Amino acid sequence: MQERSLPPRAPTFLQRFRLRLPIVKQTGDYSGGERILRLSLLAVLVGSVAALMGWVLLKLIAFVINAAYYGQWSFVHHSIPNHLAWTLILVPVVGGLVVGLMARYGSRQIRGHGIPEAMEAVLEKESRIPPRVAWLKPLASAVSIGTGGPFGAEGPIIMTGGALGSVFAQLLDLNPAERKTLLAAGAAAGMTVIFGTPAAAVLMAVELLLFEWKPRSLVPVAVASVIAQFWRPFLIGPGAMFPMPESALLPLSGILWCIAAGVVAGLLAMGLTQLVYFFERQFEKNPVHWMWWPALGGIFVGLGGWLDPRALGVGYHNIRALLNARLSRAAAAKLLVTKGLVWSLALGSGTAGGVLAPLVMVGGAAGLLLGGWIPVGTPGLWALLVMAGVMGCAMRAPLTAALFGFEVTGNAHALVALLLVCMVAHLVGVLFQERSIMTERLALRGHDVRQELTQDPFEIRRAGDFVRARAVGTRETSDPDREKSVAPEAAVDERALLSEVIEMMERRGICKVPVVARDGGALLGDIDRDDLIAFYAKVRTADRKRSRILAWKR
Secondary structure, eight states: OOOOOOOOOOOOHHHHHHHTSOSOBOSSSSOBOTHHHHHHHHHHHHHHHHHHHHHHHHHHHHHHHIIIIIOOOOOSOOOOOSSOOGGGGGHHHHHHHHHHHHHHHTOGGGSBOSHHHHHHHHHHSTTOOOTTHHHHHHHHHHHHHHTTOOOBSHHHHHHHHHHHHHHHHHHTTOOHHHHHHHHHHHHHHHHHHHHOOHHHHHHHHIIIIIOSOOHHHHHHHHHHHHHHHHHHHHHTOSSOSSOOOOOOOOOTTHHHHHHHHHHHHHHHHHHHHHHHHHHHHHHHTOSSOGGGHHHHHHHHHHHHHHHOGGGSSOOHHHHHHHHTTOSOHHHHHHHHHHHHHHHHHHHHTTOBOBSHHHHHHHHHHHHHHHHTTOSSSOHHHHHHHHHHHHHHHHHTOHHHHHHHHHHHHTOGGGHHHHHHHHHHHHHHHHHHOSOOTTTHHHHHTTOOOOOOOOOOGGGTOBHHHHHHHHHTTSOOOOHHHHHHHSOGGGOEETTSBHHHHHHHHHHHTOSEEEEEOTTTOOEEEEEEHHHHHHHHHHHHHHHHOOOOSSOOOO
């Protein structure tokens, strides 16, 4: 019997769509390809799961608060009581003990506030986070915060969302760059569902996790943030997290006061950063095993909470009170000192919890006090501006902080002032402090983090232009030398980028590559590794060259 061949199968929609798209587009303003669409589809899933985990974390925190301080088994949210009996001083100690045990026998990555650990995973571990972190981190943070730990929920959920994105990417066997994208997407979705700040969350991912500005990462991260914002009204509730009255536009003199507020915010952020790592160094000198450090820190947390219960827990209601000027100066000053001390000490002990809400609260208290002395604006407005400045300087993420202040309050008239204060505070931190609260711990572990995003010189220069520019005033290698050192099949077209030349050298194990013209293949010259090193050194030297900003002819 004659076999009958089957008709060719019609291409699927994705296959038909792929025919219209380049697999990878290396040239042009941006690089891109069809994998961006696949990552964006995955980001929908990551954003949804991260949003759900944010809701779970808040419910777990409420459950622990109710059990520890009210003796109730309930998931209904209650704040920590404003008046604590002295016996409740021991509650943070118990919470610290539980977190220490979970860290020792579960995963050490649950310690800390989450974002440095996510940064370390991106920079040193090819964006691989163990799956157990995805459930241990929110559980440990719920215990820590619910028993009075003076932390926010955003850091743990950023780490949890990042862990979920990393796990999904590992299950799908994606490459490191794609794992990084999904890790950042989960982190941004986690921040969005807690605070309702999708734009600030995307910028946070860019400034702290991605270390790049490319469509392959920016688009999926934005998709995940938007999806989390879509789910937020159903999970957390609608509206701004910290609503406040619309501020009047500041007069011209307000610019000077914004600069002063930015300086104050920068100095306060620097002081808080130094305080955290001062306490961390003291704990490291302690001969007791690190598992016990959170419990030791819990003693001081309990004492601080006994003095001022507002310093315990996430304290989102305190931030609302500061922004609406519902706290007296005395209460704001007490909260500023107590919260700053117990938070920095507890974080230095290595327990689990976030930094964003404490930074915002301490900055808001300082701004409220400062606003009482500034003749323009309202105390609530200056609380907003200083809290954003402290956040932006401490995290070295000024754009994130400025947009965060706008999105979290809905105060559109404050956006220009927010940008100015955050940039001044950022400038103070950059000039007078080498590391941020996010990178100091990584530096102590030997990881030097550069957060500056710059254009790669090898991605903007073509081989032909490079050879022609180098040939001016230089001696070309003779043809017999070139034949000895280069394989003919290793030639590259003059339109190739220098980054592609470097890749060819590494792939073929050669040190010199001939460059041929696009029309007929005439040899234009060659590029060796010494040329590339000299080019890179020249670009770096020109960038760092000192010159007078103002010069006059004499």
